[in-house]
Amino acid sequence: xxxxxxxxxxxxxxxxxxxxxxxxxxxxxxxxxxxxxxxxxxxxxxxxxxxxxxxxxxxxxxxxxxxxxxxxxxxxxxxxxxxxxxxxxxxxxxxxx
Amino acid sequence: xxxxxxxxxxxxxxxxxxxxxxxxxxxxxxxxxxxxxxxxxxxxxxxxxxxxxxxxxxxxxxxxxxxxxxxxxxxxxxxxxxxxxxxxxxxxxxxxxxxxxxxxxxxxxxxxxxxxxxxxxxxxxxxxxxxxxxxxxxxxxxxxxxxxxxxxxxxxxxxxxxxxxxxxxxxxxxxxxxxxxxxxxxxxxxxxxxxxxxxxxxxxxxxxxxxxxxxxxxxxxxxxxxxxxxxxxxxxxxxxxxxxxxxxxxxxxxxxxxxxxxxxxxxxxxxxxxxxxxxxxxxxxxxxxxxxxxxxxxxxxxxxxxxxxxxxxxxxxxxxxxxxxxxxxxxxxxxxxxxxxxxxxxxxxxxxxxxxxxxxxxxxxxxxxxxxxxxxxxxxxxxxxxxxxxxxxxxxxxxxxxxxxxxxxxxxxxxxxxxxxxxxxxxxxxxxxxxxxxxxxxxxxxxxxxxxxxxxxxxxxxxxxxxxxxxxxxxxxxxxxxxxxxxxxxxxxxxxxxxxxxxxxxxxxxxxxxxxxxxxxxxxxxxxxx
Numbered sequence: 261x262x263x264x265x266x267x268x269x270x271x272x273x274x275x276x277x278x279x280x281x282x283x284x285x286x287x288x289x290x291x292x293x294x295x296x297x298x299x300x301x302x303x304x305x306x307x308x309x310x311x312x313x314x315x316x317x318x319x320x321x322x323x324x325x326x327x328x329x330x331x332x333x334x335x336x337x338x339x340x341x342x343x344x345x346x347x348x349x350x351x352x353x354x355x356x357x
Numbered sequence: 358x359x360x361x362x363x364x365x366x367x368x369x370x371x372x373x374x375x376x377x378x379x380x381x382x383x384x385x386x387x388x389x390x391x392x393x394x395x396x397x398x399x400x401x402x403x404x405x406x407x408x409x410x411x412x413x414x415x416x417x418x419x420x421x422x423x424x425x426x427x428x429x430x431x432x433x434x435x436x437x438x439x440x441x442x443x444x445x446x447x448x449x450x451x452x453x454x455x456x457x458x459x460x461x462x463x464x465x466x467x468x469x470x471x472x473x474x475x476x477x478x479x480x481x482x483x484x485x486x487x488x489x490x491x492x493x494x495x496x497x498x499x500x501x502x503x504x505x506x507x508x509x510x511x512x513x514x515x516x517x518x519x520x521x522x523x524x525x526x527x528x529x530x531x532x533x534x535x536x537x538x539x540x541x542x543x544x545x546x547x548x549x550x551x552x553x554x555x556x557x558x559x560x561x562x563x564x565x566x567x568x569x570x571x572x573x574x575x576x577x578x579x580x581x582x583x584x585x586x587x588x589x590x591x592x593x594x595x596x597x598x599x600x601x602x603x604x605x606x607x608x609x610x611x612x613x614x615x616x617x618x619x620x621x622x623x624x625x626x627x628x629x630x631x632x633x634x635x636x637x638x639x640x641x642x643x644x645x646x647x648x649x650x651x652x653x654x655x656x657x658x659x660x661x662x663x664x665x666x667x668x669x670x671x672x673x674x675x676x677x678x679x680x681x682x683x684x685x686x687x688x689x690x691x692x693x694x695x696x697x698x699x700x701x702x703x704x705x706x707x708x709x710x711x712x713x714x715x716x717x718x719x720x721x722x723x724x725x726x727x728x729x730x731x732x733x734x735x736x737x738x739x740x741x742x743x744x745x746x747x748x749x750x751x752x753x754x755x756x757x758x759x760x761x762x763x764x765x766x767x768x769x770x771x772x773x774x775x776x777x778x779x780x781x782x783x784x785x786x787x788x789x790x791x792x793x794x795x796x797x798x799x800x801x802x803x804x805x806x807x808x809x810x811x812x813x814x815x816x817x818x819x820x821x822x823x824x825x826x827x828x829x830x831x832x833x834x835x836x837x838x839x840x841x842x843x844x845x846x847x848x849x850x851x852x853x854x855x856x857x858x859x860x861x862x863x864x865x866x867x868x869x870x871x872x873x874x875x876x877x878x879x880x881x882x883x884x885x886x887x
Contacts, residue, residue, distance in 0.1 A: 288422055288423065288424040289413070289419060289422050289423045289424060289470075289472065290424040290472060290474065294409045294410075294411045294472060296411055296412075297409040297410055297411050298394070298409075298410040298411065298412075298469075300395055300884065301395075301884070302410075303393065303394040303395035303398055303410055304390065304393050304394075304395040305393070306393055306394040306395075306410070306430055306467075306469055307392055307393050307433070308364075308392055308393065308394070308430065308433065308434040308435040343433075346432070346461075346464055346465050347461070348431075348432065348457050348461045348462055348464065348465045354431070354432025354433070354465040355432065355433060356432055356433070356464065356465050
């Protein structure tokens with residue numbers, strides 16, 4: 261009797277654990293459950309490539325090592341932007357427009 | 358050479374997708390859309406990685422719920438987020454791992470993410486070939502270094518240099534100097550080196566690049582200190598191994614390097630505001646050499662006083678040794694740009710590719726090309742999506758080799774765009790005796806089984822060509838169908854109407870494909886309105 265109870269409890273615990281794990285996994289935002297994904301043309305307008313700076317010589321960093329208050333940059337498509345230099349930690353100063 | 362770790366390479370590493378550093382790096386660097394999310398998405402798709410981009414509206418609450426790794430649009434660039442904790446986030450940006458407070462990261466994050474998931478099918482295109490090439494390249498480098506090492510070791514033993522503790526120590530110092538200078542040279546050439554990155558990240562600033570890219574990294578703005586360092590240590594090793602006689606001169610020249618060490622420390626501290634760990638190690642090695650020279654008595658002052666005679670043996674040896682340094686340093690200085698052409702070529706290729714992939718540019722060039730009236734009914738030999746905006750018409754010849762190569766490209770294009778373009782074939786032939794092949798191929802397409810017809814075309818151009826009509830015998834095609842002759846005549850009249858004779862000729866919505874464009878370039882224009 262005790263043994264049977266013990267095994268059934270064990271099954272229950274394992275099942276709960278699996279369900280908890282699955283809930284945790286399924287809850288995650290994955291590419292499969294993205295409902296409003298960008299189209300190709302929308303993605304072409306999300307540009308990266310070089311207006312974030314680290315340390316010496318970047319547009320966003322002063323020689324004293326602190327972020328400037330404002331910054332300007334031209335993106336890879338040639339469009340001008342202005343923004344605020346934001347210290348995002350890890351010695352990175354990002355120009356956030 | 359392996360270029361600096363790219364977003365693609367770093368992401369593939371995290372996803373555990375089989376790839377080669379050299380191809381992935383080159384593929385990313387030359388991609389026309391490397392600077393936008395569309396490009397990253399397409400690149401991942403080419404590796405068989407399913408992906409989707411979206412915007413997370415509730416950034417603060419949802420960031421911990423996103424499946425890692427993911428690509429985030431962060432501070433106007435792309436970062437690969439590796440782990441997310443409520444108070445700390447770890448991400449890779451430009452090949453370097455960073456860690457920031459989550460709140461600060463969110464401030465610079467636009468909320469845009471590219472989510473991806475690899476599967477068993479995710480792999481680099483032509484991975485085996487690339488891997489083999491990479492291994493052969495590694496083998497060549499290993500053989501080269503082994504041969505050099507063997508000469509050095511044999512000389513060291515043969516000349517009983519091990520008996521002189523001072524020379525052995527100086528050799529060790531200079532070999533270490535050579536290696537560190539080599540790492541600095543790699544950094545200067547922007548070639549990826551895990552060891553260089555690890556050493557450079559010993560201090561807070563994460564890398565040595567800021568110092569190495571500053572004005573002070575070059576003597577008079579002409580010759581890099583890393584080139585001088587590598588030349589200096591290499592000559593020292595060669596002289597110590599093969600000509601230990603001028604050791605006093607090596608020791609004397611070492612004294613001249615010491616003021617540089619003071620200047621370098623001042624420059625890094627006061628001007629650059631950051632430390633370059635690799636540079637500091639070189640400086641320490643120069644001082645270690647000086648210490649060893651004093652300890653082992655390689656700096657006898659009496660020798661120096663003999664310098665007053667310009668034609669003494671010492672002066673000759675000094676001049677020759679100094680010339681050796683000059684030759685090595687200037688040689689390396691002249692060689693580095695040649696070794697670095699790969700980066701320039703990749704930059705140029707990327708620029709050209711990005712211009713070519715621009716829809717407005719393509720449309721403008723295409724519309725200047727000769728135009729031929731084409732339509733849906735020109736041929737029954739059709740592959741892909743007949744309703745696509747992009748309609749390709751190809752005049753091909755079953756027996757022409759460039760046509761076979763073109764068909765391979767067409768197959769690759771159809772795969773890459775998920776068959777979302779329309780391709781129709783008009784067949785031509787070298788002479789009337791070969792017309793029967795055209796009829797067989799038409800018969801295959803009239804069978805109403807597109808997959809079957811496509812397979813026959815693929816096989817024909819790959820291996821069937823050599824067998825001629827014998828290839829079709831086993832296929833049991835219905836050659837009595839009267840539609841075959843009608844279709845055949847239609848192709849003949851199309852050629853007469855357009856007067857096109859060259860095969861293969863590719864028409865894009867009726868316009869001849871411009872010479873500067875390849876079939877594979879059309880993958881970016883599937884939605885183009887012409």
